[in-house]
Amino acid sequence: MSERADGPERELSRHEASAAVLDLGWRYVLGTLRTTVPVASIAHAADVAALAIDVARSHADEHLRIDLRRDRVVFTLQSLSAATVTARDTDLAERISSAVTDLELRTTPDVGDESLRSVQIIEIAIDAMDIPTVRPFWKAILGYDDEPGRTGPADPLVDPLGQSPAIWFQQMDESRPQRNRIHLDISVPHDEAQHRIAAALSAGGTLRSDANAPAFWVLADAEGNEACITTWQGRDG
Structure with missing residues (x-):
């Protein structure tokens, strides 16, 4: 604060x-x-x-x-x-x-409307054994900047134009060669999460973990490639 x-x-x-x-x-x-x-x-x-x-x-x-x-x-x-x-x-x-x-218009998050995608933010998470070593590569190749106020060797990277997903790095304790090491985090409104999860499951996905819900749920496609649905809830305290 x-x-x-x-x-x-x-x-x-x-x-x-x-x-x-x-x-x-x-x-x-x-x-x-x-x-x-x-x-x-x-x-x-x-x-x-x-x-x-x-x-x-x-x-x-x-x-x-x-x-x-x-x-x-x-x-x-x-x-x-x-x-x-x-x-x-x-x-x-x-x-x-x-x-x-x-103007007789409206502001709406489009939550729960199957015909429209709700507001959301996409992040790309990269698992790494040595984050300070791999982070400069991704900063250089993407033309990204440090997130304002966060310039440490393990902090996220952001598109300076705000057009592309942010990159954050997840610390690995040991190498996991048979697991995908890059996954998407889809941050949605808290009241959109269950709609999005249900749609993913109906499309052939599986729920890998809800242990950290409602902060995030881990889902996977039919071949085991993972993605997370995330919300702001469950992250305080």
Whole structure:
């Protein structure tokens, strides 16, 4: 938690961040707030994006990221310098949702809708015996940067443009040559996890472990390749 206990830059706990935006159509996902606004065209998307930028004003560059598509706008809020959610972000979420509602549109996480993919964040996890040795290779070959505030030899790597999955490294105690050593973490809204797990199982997957649920569930495809569904829950205390 930040030393600044009060004010708009106060860092929020996972529970605080989730609760603050749950009824606004946003979801807390892996240190960010995310939502989708359905639109009719790319031009319409640009108008909605411009509205959000106007609402955020001087805070837009530090807190707001926008992905425009022909059928939707995806908004992400995070205090970029701290790589976490602050009170400023939840305030901006409320203001953006209010402005969108005035246009007779809506902010929605698309949770539980089989026809639409919910908001999510993908990470790639790499198992390694010697993380400080392999980490520079992945940083160089991907053109990635250190995550803000985390520059240690075993810390995650991120795409400086925010377009591609983050990379994090999982310490191995011994070599496991018959096990896949790179897997995907799919971070979804807490109320989307069971929908996603059910879909994966129906598609031929198996549940390998729920010992750490609801923080994460380990699933595998028919050949044993693993992936994790993760949420913010179960990670505090």
